Each structure stands twice: as C-alpha cells, then as structure tokens.
Amino acid sequence: xxxxxxxKFLRSNLIGSLxxxxxxxxxxxxxxxxxxxxxxxxxxxxxxxxxxRNISRLSREHQNLVNGRRPYEEPKHIAHLTxxxxxxxxGKYGLASGVNPSxxxxxxxxxxxxxxxxxxxxxxxxxxMMEMAAKRRQEQEQKIQQRDKEIAAKFxxxxxxxxxxxxKIAKKAAEANAAKEKKERLVEEVRRHFGFKxxxxxxRFQEMLAKREKExxxxxxxxxxEAKEKMMIAKLQQKNVELxxxxx
Amino acid sequence: MGSRQITEKSLSMLRSLPxxxxxxxxxxxxxxxxxxxxxxQHGGDKHGAGNKGSGQRQNFMRLGYETGNNPFYLRxxxxxxxxxxxxxxxxxxxxxxxxQRMIDKDRVDVNQPIDIASIVxxxxxxxxPDQKQFGVNLTDEGADLFTAKINIExxxxxxxxxxxxxKNGGVITTAYYDPHSLFLLKNPKKFxxxxxxxxxxxxxxxxxxxYYTSAKTRGYLADPEEISxxxxxxxxxxxYNLPDIQKESNYQMLxxxxxxxxxxxxxxxxxxxxxxxxxxxxPKDQELLKFYNT
Numbered sequence: 001x002x003x004x005x006x007x008k009f010l011r012s013n014l015i016g017s018l019x020x021x022x023x024x025x026x027x028x029x030x031x032x033x034x035x036x037x038x039x040x041x042x043x044x045x046x047x048x049x050x051x052x053r054n055i056s057r058l059s060r061e062h063q064n065l066v067n068g069r070r071p072y073e074e075p076k077h078i079a080h081l082t083x084x085x086x087x088x089x090x091g092k093y094g095l096a097s098g099v100n101p102s103x104x105x106x107x108x109x110x111x112x113x114x115x116x117x118x119x120x121x122x123x124x125x126x127x128x129m130m131e132m133a134a135k136r137r138q139e140q141e142q143k144i145q146q147r148d149k150e151i152a153a154k155f156x157x158x159x160x161x162x163x164x165x166x167x168k169i170a171k172k173a174a175e176a177n178a179a180k181e182k183k184e185r186l187v188e189e190v191r192r193h194f195g196f197k198x199x200x201x202x203x204r205f206q207e208m209l210a211k212r213e214k215e216x217x218x219x220x221x222x223x224x225x226e227a228k229e230k231m232m233i234a235k236l237q238q239k240n241v242e243l244x245x246x247x248x
Numbered sequence: 249m250g251s252r253q254i255t256e257k258s259l260s261m262l263r264s265l266p267x268x269x270x271x272x273x274x275x276x277x278x279x280x281x282x283x284x285x286x287x288x289q290h291g292g293d294k295h296g297a298g299n300k301g302s303g304q305r306q307n308f309m310r311l312g313y314e315t316g317n318n319p320f321y322l323r324x325x326x327x328x329x330x331x332x333x334x335x336x337x338x339x340x341x342x343x344x345x346x347x348q349r350m351i352d353k354d355r356v357d358v359n360q361p362i363d364i365a366s367i368v369x370x371x372x373x374x375x376x377p378d379q380k381q382f383g384v385n386l387t388d389e390g391a392d393l394f395t396a397k398i399n400i401e402x403x404x405x406x407x408x409x410x411x412x413x414x415k416n417g418g419v420i421t422t423a424y425y426d427p428h429s430l431f432l433l434k435n436p437k438k439f440x441x442x443x444x445x446x447x448x449x450x451x452x453x454x455x456x457x458x459y460y461t462s463a464k465t466r467g468y469l470a471d472p473e474e475i476s477x478x479x480x481x482x483x484x485x486x487x488y489n490l491p492d493i494q495k496e497s498n499y500q501m502l503x504x505x506x507x508x509x510x511x512x513x514x515x516x517x518x519x520x521x522x523x524x525x526x527x528x529x530x531p532k533d534q535e536l537l538k539f540y541n542t
Contacts, residue, residue: 088443091523094522105445130457133454
C-alpha cells in the first residue's frame with residue numbers, strides 16, 4: 001500500500017518538478033530517504049510522505065488557514081502579541097489555538113476604564129432622565145396653556161374693541177362731513193349775496209366769505225353764551241327748588 | 249580541493265539557484281527612454297492639460313465654487329427643520345406587510361421571539377448602525393392584512409402598528425439598543441469570532457427616554473401593569489376584543505422579554521460564546537459578575 005502511494009508520489013513530484021523545470025525537489029527526496037529508521041519511525045516516515053505529498057505550494061501560514069488552523073504558531077509580528085489578536089485566535093480556532101480563554105474577559109483596568117467612560121457618556125440614571133423629561137413636558141404644556149389663556153382673554157374683548165374702532169371712524173367721518181357742509185353753506189350764501197356765479201378765488205368773494213365767517217362765529221359765540229346763561233338759570237332754579245324743598 | 253569537487257559544488261549551486269525568467273531579468277541598458285516634455289514648437293503645446301481655462305492652468309478651485317455664480321450650496325435658503333439632522337436617530341422602516349410576507353415565507357420563526365437579529369437574518373431587512381440608524385421602525389402599511397401572532401421587539405412603532413399586532417393576540421415591545429449592541433445584533437457571528445465577552449446594553453439617551461419608558465408605546469422600561477392597562481385601552485379605542493394571551497398555548501414564548509441590559513435572547517452580558525468549540529464561557533469572578541450585573 002505504502003509502496004503504491006510512494007510510487008504515486010514520486011510520479012507526481014517528477015511532474016511537479018518538470019513543471020517547475022527544477023530538480024531541487026528530487027534531490028531533497030533523495031536526502032530524506034536514508035533517514036528512515038526501522039522501528040517506531042514509521043510515523044515520522046508517514047509525516048515525511050505527507051509533507052512530500054503536499055504539492056500545493058502554499059506557504060505554511062496559508063496551509064494552516066486553509067485547513068482551519070491558526071496561521072502562526074509563534075508570534076511573527078508585534079500585533080500578534082496583543083490581547084485583541086489572541087482573543088480573535090481563541091474566538092476563531094477555539095481551544096485548539098492554545099490561547100487561554102481567560103484573556104477573553106476584561107481585566108480590572110478595562111473595567112475601570114469602561115466604568116469611567118460610562119459615567120461620562122451616561123451621566124444620568126433612567127429615573128433622573130424620566131423626571132427631567134416629565135418636567136420639560138409639563139413646562140411645555142404650561143407655556144401652551146398660558147398662551148391659550150392670553151388669547152382667550154383678548155378674544156373676549158375683541159368685539160368691544162371692534163365697536164370702539166368703528167365708532168371712532170364714524171365720528172371722525174361725521175365731523176368732517178359737518179365741516180364740509182358748513183363751508184358749502186357759507187359759499188352758497190356768499191353767492192346768493194352777489195346774485196351771480198363768482199369764482200371762489202375772486203378777491204371779493206374771499207372778502208365776503210371772511211365777513212360771513214366772522215358773522216357766523218359771532219353768532220355761534222352768542223349762541224354759546226346764551227346756552228351758558230340758560231344753563232346757569234336752570235341751575236339756579238334747581239337750587240331754589242331744592243332750597244324750597246329743604247325749607248318745606 | 250580538486251577541480252572535480254569544485255565543478256560538482258558549482259553545479260549543485262547552479263541547480264539550487266532560481267531559473268531565469270521574465271520576472272527576474274533586467275532590461276537592456278538604455279532601452280527605456282523617459283518621455284520628454286517638449287518645449288515650444290517641438291511638442292510644447294498643451295502637455296495633456298486640455299485647452300483653455302481652469303484645466304489648462306491647473307488651478308483647482310475649492311469645492312462648491314462655481315466661478316462667480318451663486319453657488320448651489322448657498323442658493324437654497326436655510327431649512328430649519330433639517331437642523332441637527334446629523335445628530336438625529338434614524339429608524340429605517342419595515343412595513344407590517346413585509347413582515348407578514350417574511351412570516352408567510354418562513355424567513356422568520358414565529359415560534360420564537362422576533363427581534364432585530366432575526367429580522368436581519370431573514371435577509372429582507374438591512375440597516376447600518378454606523379449611519380446613525382438605530383433599528384427597525386415598524387410601519388402600518390398592510391396593517392389590515394396582518395394576521396400573525398408574534399412576540400416582536402422593534403425599535404419604533406406607531407399606535408396603529410401596536411393595535412394591529414395586539415389584535416391578533418401578539419405582543420410588541422419597543423426597545424432601545426446603542427449602536428455597539430446593534431453591530432452585535434446585525435452580525436453576531438463576527439462578534440463571537442472576535443472572542444470578546446458580550447457587553448451590556450446601554451441605556452437610552454435623554455431625548456428617547458420618554459418613548460422607551462412609556463406604556464403607550466410599549467417601551468421596554470415601562471411598568472408591565474401599565475402596559476396591560478394600555479393594551480386594554482387601545483383595544484377599546486380601535487374596537488377589537490383583546491385576546492387573552494394567558495390562555496394561549498405559547499404563553500411562555502409570548503411572555504419572553506430581554507433584560508434592559510441584555511442584547512441576545514438567551515445570552516447574558518459577560519458570557520463568551522465560542523462557535524468553534526460550541527461552548528459558552530461564563531465568568532465566575534465576583535468583580536466581573538458585579539460589573540456585568542449593573
């Protein structure tokens with residue numbers, strides 16, 4: 001059996017070396033052959049055969065990777081000494097990786113650092129945050145309610161304000177109208193006095209108008225005076241009546 | 249030393265040396281000539297920089313500059329509803345209709361509690377925690393067609409969605425996961441292969457606490473009694489008879505919830521999962537236990 005395999009191996013090796021146009025491999029095989037001892041070295045022999053049978057030309061690391069073993073037995077790089085790498089080796093290749101699994105758990109320093117980070121990143125507890133949120137919500141609602149109240153109070157007065165404004169506008173318009181009518185009346189009177197149509201810009205017209213206005217003012221003044229007197233009399237009369245009542 | 253030996257040795261050396269190939273021979277001397285940049289009439293034209301303008305002068309303008317035009321990035325007035333958009337949490341949507349399809353196609357197991365890990369594993373839904381995406385927003389499209397009875401945990405759900413699930417005798421929880429936990433839930437295998445202990449889930453940020461502590465939204469931090477009251481209230485609001493889940497055959501499954509610190513169903517923080525050896529390592533150190541239980 002083993003012979004058969006060996007012949008096979010030799011053939012393949014020959015082909016392989018032909019491919020590579022090299023005879024170095026054959027030479028190596030010749031060197032290995034005499035090493036084979038008789039007794040318990042059959043295992044070693046098998047291993048050697050196995051090594052020869054491997055014609056993949058992959059590097060050892062890649063062979064390991066392909067066969068599901070960790071690529072490097074001993075560290076080859078500074079990164080291979082880190083905790084992270086060793087954890088990864090355990091995570092990927094299990095106990096066969098030869099890493100002590102206790103490395104997977106955080107160290108005391110790690111825990112302290114983590115706790116410090118968390119105390120900064122999450123300064124409040126859930127309860128505190130809930131209280132803060134409730135307070136904020138309440139404040140918002142209160143603000144809205146207050147604004148609603150203000151608007152309602154203003155809305156209640158709105159009709160009155162509207163009425164006041166309209167009254168004011170109407171009063172102003174009435175006053176303006178009255179003044180205009182008065183002026184028109186005066187002009188008409190002046191025209192009637194002259195008996196013909198006269199340009200209002202005429203000097204005579206202006207003179208007459210001023211005179212008329214003066215008269216009008218005088219009349220008004222008199223009227224006011226009379227009204228005042230009347231009021232005084234009425235007041236006096238009322239007083240007399242009151243006195244009479246008192247006497248009675 | 250005889251000449252024969254020398255010959256033998258040199259021959260063996262030659263044999264061991266690598267053979268000449270295209271890969272290890274040098275060019276003939278002076279066979280390569282570097283291209284010359286011609287001047288004036290001898291090819292001194294554009295030198296591959298194009299004709300006229302910025303290109304020829306190779307004055308590379310700053311990003312967004314439009315040579316005196318009103319730049320596009322300033323042309324649009326400010327949109328204040330986008331303020332802080334780069335800080336806001338995003339919940340990529342998943343519709344109830346899609347969820348029903350996933351269930352019908354047997355891409356999620358209804359006999360187990362559904363969480364974001366199983367939703368992502370279905371292959372229908374994906375999300376990116378590094379892009380401020382914080383998990384599933386279950387939306388109400390297809391709420392009328394939804395018939396599955398499930399125990400689901402999502403990150404955001406509307407009232408109608410909650411009603412649609414509870415109407416069928418299901419249970420819904422809204423739960424917050426910090427981005428790191430979401431990375432683990434998205435690709436648990438990658439995490440387990442890194443050989444680290446499962447971390448604790450972090451608490452929600454202050455602006456999300458209201459949602460995740462409210463019974464109305466079925467927050468995972470809400471009081472269970474309040475939640476059962478709200479379930480009844482919601483059924484009355486939407487007008488359906490709330491099925492009694494205590495009489496269900498899978499009551500145990502429907503009651504299953506994660507601890508607020510827990511990331512995976514059935515795995516506690518602090519455990520190390522090894523997929524190769526198919527084993528779980530649990531810490532025994534008091535300090536570790538204390539750390540992982542707070």
